[in-house]
Amino acid sequence: MRKNKYQGYRAIDFLKDEDFLRWNFFKEENDNTYWKNVMEMSPELTPSIEKAILLYNTQVRLNDYSLAPEVIESHYTIFYQHVQQHRKRRSLYIWFSAIASLLLLFAITLIYQHSKEQPSELLEFVKATSFSKDTISKDIQLLVSSEEIIRIEEKEPTISYHSDSIRVTGKSVADLNASGYSRLIIPKGKRTRLTLSDGSTLHVNSGTEVIYPNRFTGNRREIYVNGEAFLEVTPDADQPFMVKTRDIEIRVLGTKFNVQAYEEDHGIQVVLVSGAVQVITDKDTPKTKLIPSQMYHYKEGQASVTTVDIEKHISWIHGILYAEDERLDVLMTKLSRYYGEEIMYDENVVNQRCSGKIDLKNDLREVLNGLTFSFPIETEYENGIFKVRTK
Amino acid sequence: MASEELSNTFAKFQKGDEEAFSFFYRFFINDMYAYGRSLGGEDDCVMDAIQDVFLKIFFNKPRFKSVAHFKFFLLKSLKNKLYDFFKHKPYSNTINIHDNAYNFSIKTTILDEIIEDEDRAIVQRRVEKLLNSLSPLQKEVVYLRYIQELEYAQISEIMEKNETSIRKLVSQAINKIRKENTTAPSLIFIALIFSQL
Numbered sequence: 001m002r003k004n005k006y007q008g009y010r011a012i013d014f015l016k017d018e019d020f021l022r023w024n025f026f027k028e029e030n031d032n033t034y035w036k037n038v039m040e041m042s043p044e045l046t047p048s049i050e051k052a053i054l055l056y057n058t059q060v061r062l063n064d065y066s067l068a069p070e071v072i073e074s075h076y077t078i079f080y081q082h083v084q085q086h087r088k089r090r091s092l093y094i095w096f097s098a099i100a101s102l103l104l105l106f107a108i109t110l111i112y113q114h115s116k117e118q119p120s121e122l123l124e125f126v127k128a129t130s131f132s133k134d135t136i137s138k139d140i141q142l143l144v145s146s147e148e149i150i151r152i153e154e155k156e157p158t159i160s161y162h163s164d165s166i167r168v169t170g171k172s173v174a175d176l177n178a179s180g181y182s183r184l185i186i187p188k189g190k191r192t193r194l195t196l197s198d199g200s201t202l203h204v205n206s207g208t209e210v211i212y213p214n215r216f217t218g219n220r221r222e223i224y225v226n227g228e229a230f231l232e233v234t235p236d237a238d239q240p241f242m243v244k245t246r247d248i249e250i251r252v253l254g255t256k257f258n259v260q261a262y263e264e265d266h267g268i269q270v271v272l273v274s275g276a277v278q279v280i281t282d283k284d285t286p287k288t289k290l291i292p293s294q295m296y297h298y299k300e301g302q303a304s305v306t307t308v309d310i311e312k313h314i315s316w317i318h319g320i321l322y323a324e325d326e327r328l329d330v331l332m333t334k335l336s337r338y339y340g341e342e343i344m345y346d347e348n349v350v351n352q353r354c355s356g357k358i359d360l361k362n363d364l365r366e367v368l369n370g371l372t373f374s375f376p377i378e379t380e381y382e383n384g385i386f387k388v389r390t391k
Numbered sequence: 392m393a394s395e396e397l398s399n400t401f402a403k404f405q406k407g408d409e410e411a412f413s414f415f416y417r418f419f420i421n422d423m424y425a426y427g428r429s430l431g432g433e434d435d436c437v438m439d440a441i442q443d444v445f446l447k448i449f450f451n452k453p454r455f456k457s458v459a460h461f462k463f464f465l466l467k468s469l470k471n472k473l474y475d476f477f478k479h480k481p482y483s484n485t486i487n488i489h490d491n492a493y494n495f496s497i498k499t500t501i502l503d504e505i506i507e508d509e510d511r512a513i514v515q516r517r518v519e520k521l522l523n524s525l526s527p528l529q530k531e532v533v534y535l536r537y538i539q540e541l542e543y544a545q546i547s548e549i550m551e552k553n554e555t556s557i558r559k560l561v562s563q564a565i566n567k568i569r570k571e572n573t574t575a576p577s578l579i580f581i582a583l584i585f586s587q588l
Binding site: 015017026055062064066072075078082219 | 406420438441442497517521568
């Protein structure tokens with residue numbers, strides 16, 4: 001008569017037994033039966049076997065390559081930095097690929113103004129795009145897809161996005177393709193009030209381009225602004241609103257603020273009227289939080305925050321332009337943009353500074369004429385161009 | 392983590408929640424790292440591959456049926472990524488792995504708590520002896536099935552072989568281990584011994 005092979009086995013002895021190991025590894029049905037049999041036949045072995053199983057499960061590791069928690073954390077941090085880089089690249093790619101064949105009005109200015117700077121990805125894209133002269137249009141252009149361009153002759157239309165259609169000053173002009181992006185180009189001399197699909201409104205100033213999804217999906221609302229706009233954002237804590245400009249990003253919950261980020265002006269201004277916003281530059285600098293009446297100013301990597309008179313920064317939506325110790329040439333640039341007229345001035349204008357209020361409902365000739373009373377300048381209208389000379 | 396909590400987090404992840412994403416990043420990284428190393432990848436190369444896999448998921452947002460499906464997808468993507476690396480990148484210290492002749496290994500570790508050193512060495516040798524009788528291909532199949540606990544269909548996709556041959560590989564592996572290591576008699580024989588007691 002054969003003796004039970006396992007007689008007197010301790011847990012560790014089972015752990016050295018190949019049959020036991022194989023059973024624990026594969027949990028095969030016939031091994032299960034075998035070991036059940038062993039335990040039934042020799043109940044006194046059961047505690048040792050159970051302990052051996054526990055030891056196997058807790059102490060035996062196969063290919064136990066595990067990472068230390070701090071290694072995982074630093075790996076994740078690097079991953080997240082990559083995400084941010086990709087995000088920036090991708091968002092630009094998505095926006096700009098939709099309208100790849102068209103030239104933006106400001107693109108010419110952009111290339112001209114920035115040709116000496118380091119090429120940005122945006123610039124490279126613009127350079128790679130074939131130009132069509134048609135885009136230097138006097139009309140407002142609304143690109144609802146790469147094929148469909150809506151031209152608006154009105155000077156100050158309202159554009160609104162409804163659940164199924166896009167309306168211009170009350171009239172339905174296009175069906176809404178919910179998944180696409182729209183691109184709105186406001187030439188000099190025109191302005192618009194734009195209502196997005198979430199009810200947020202933008203007063204879009206002259207010479208500005210805005211890109212936005214036809215309908216906001218996902219966990220954030222993102223738009224791109226090149227130029228100036230006054231925004232009233234519908235609050236939605238679940239879907240934060242983000243305004244992207246060339247250099248900075250403004251994160252919003254529900255608020256009113258003005259953003260001025262013309263490519264050709266180099267500097268960017270964000271003026272908060274109410275609510276709260278965070279301004280994020282693409283560098284590793286911390287976010288800047290603004291409180292109402294504060295202005296964030298960003299220029300060539302330098303950021304500053306000052307308290308300002310809000311009214312002066314948003315009065316343009318009511319047709320009033322405030323100047324506060326502003327260089328006359330800067331004022332000329334603004335007027336040129338607002339009226340859509342070319343203004344030539346000589347270099348001495350740069351030395352003049354002005355403060356005051358200009359009613360933009362008057363025509364440009366009157367406005368310039370008014371300036372001749374306060375400054376040593378004279379103006380002339382010749383061949384469709386306004387000329388300003390110092391006396 | 393309770394399974395209910397896990398499936399809640401998974402649901403959030405499916406909706407694009409970034410916190411849930413970062414949870415799963417940490418949840419799966421060790422499994423991925425272990426698989427990558429088992430395939431023969433060097434530490435830095437496996438780490439880079441893991442990052443690439445997660446980046447792709449972060450932006451492409453593929454749909455997963457379950458947490459298990461998610462894990463399968465990660466391991467599969469990691470393997471593909473590593474092959475890309477081996478093909479295109481001169482990771483100098485990495486042994487060159489070709490599609491069919493790579494070196495899948497299973498390393499045994501016996502944790503040094505509870506069990507005494509001498510015993511530990513014996514247990515480790517025994518486990519190694521069991522698994523070393525397998526071919527690299529069998530090792531990988533067995534590893535994916537019994538350590539990573541993937542389904543046969545998933546393994547077949549990762550190994551690019553049909554499910555039948557995967558099942559066959561597993562049963563061959565088990566039989567081989569049984570044959571080469573068994574000192575104990577077969578099941579029927581054992582039953583006889585016990586019945587005589």
